[in-house]
Amino acid sequence: MNIRVLGAHGSDLLLNGPTSQHICRSVGFLVNEELMVDAGTLASGLTLDEQKRIKYILLSHLHLDHVKGIPPLVDNMSGLMDHQIVVASLPSVLVGLQKHVFNDLVFPNFFNLPGSPYSILRGEELEPKRELRLSKRVRITPIPVNHTVETAGFIIQDDEVAWIYSGDTYVTENLWQEAARIPNLKGVFIEVSFPDSMRDMAYRSKHLTPTLLAQEYRKIGKPDLPLYVYHMKPTVRDQIIDEISHLDIPHVTILEEGQELTL
Ligand SMILES: [Zn+2]
Ligand SMILES: [Zn+2]
Numbered sequence: 001m002n003i004r005v006l007g008a009h010g011s012d013l014l015l016n017g018p019t020s021q022h023i024c025r026s027v028g029f030l031v032n033e034e035l036m037v038d039a040g041t042l043a044s045g046l047t048l049d050e051q052k053r054i055k056y057i058l059l060s061h062l063h064l065d066h067v068k069g070i071p072p073l074v075d076n077m078s079g080l081m082d083h084q085i086v087v088a089s090l091p092s093v094l095v096g097l098q099k100h101v102f103n104d105l106v107f108p109n110f111f112n113l114p115g116s117p118y119s120i121l122r123g124e125e126l127e128p129k130r131e132l133r134l135s136k137r138v139r140i141t142p143i144p145v146n147h148t149v150e151t152a153g154f155i156i157q158d159d160e161v162a163w164i165y166s167g168d169t170y171v172t173e174n175l176w177q178e179a180a181r182i183p184n185l186k187g188v189f190i191e192v193s194f195p196d197s198m199r200d201m202a203y204r205s206k207h208l209t210p211t212l213l214a215q216e217y218r219k220i221g222k223p224d225l226p227l228y229v230y231h232m233k234p235t236v237r238d239q240i241i242d243e244i245s246h247l248d249i250p251h252v253t254i255l256e257e258g259q260e261l262t263l
Helices: 048-050 072-076 090-102 172-181 197-203 208-218 233-247
Strands: 001-007 011-014 021-024 030-033 035-039 054-057 087-089 121-125 139-144 152-157 164-165 185-191 227-230 252-254 260-261
Touching: 011 233, 021 233, 048 072, 072 087, 090 121, 139 172, 152 172, 164 172, 172 208, 185 208, 197 208, 197 233, 208 233, 227 260, 233 252
Parallel strands: 035 054, 054 087, 087 121, 164 185, 185 227, 227 252
Antiparallel strands: 001 030, 001 260, 011 021, 030 035, 139 152, 152 164
């Protein structure tokens, strides 16, 4: 499975480093060129031809840093699309998306555009813990996690490999229990948002710190499982990376915009 990192952070910021600048963008991963896993960054990271190939958008929850890439995509695709884009998520997320974003006030309702022969977006409701074949090759299973709003992590798999995406989460159990049972699990993407010094903020906003990340990762019981870290808040990115380097986890990758992985 091919994964392109369009956004690996919990917000957007142009960071000034000692020798270069780093563009931090909100979370969005493009899988096999046709499936977005979260959509905080989407159109700004893809050419028009690449955007036309997107058929599925999988959303972990409704927070803006996970959905704000969708309006520019449908704006670009207006009049160019020959297929609908399936937006798959928990029912509350699909309702919220149309109530608060695609509500004909903030943005036109591209799920149901008046006068249009068909809508660009089509909602697909997911049921917790029930596997769904989203595309020809890819199956997904939503697992509820522990965040401030209803949120799902996902098991994403084809016939050869599986990987886990945590969504935004604080300390949780079910997702790691499922992870422990998957024989062909090739990687786990776990969010980290704040350094350990901001653990109170992490608790209040239901996010992980590096120490909590290590605790959650170890619940899976697979010490050689590759760990991919994302959703760092850009202003505390360097501090988080420093703390993760002291965690004693052998296969850890800090995800960055522009990276491409094959699992
Ligand atoms: Zn987030
Ligand atoms: Zn969130």
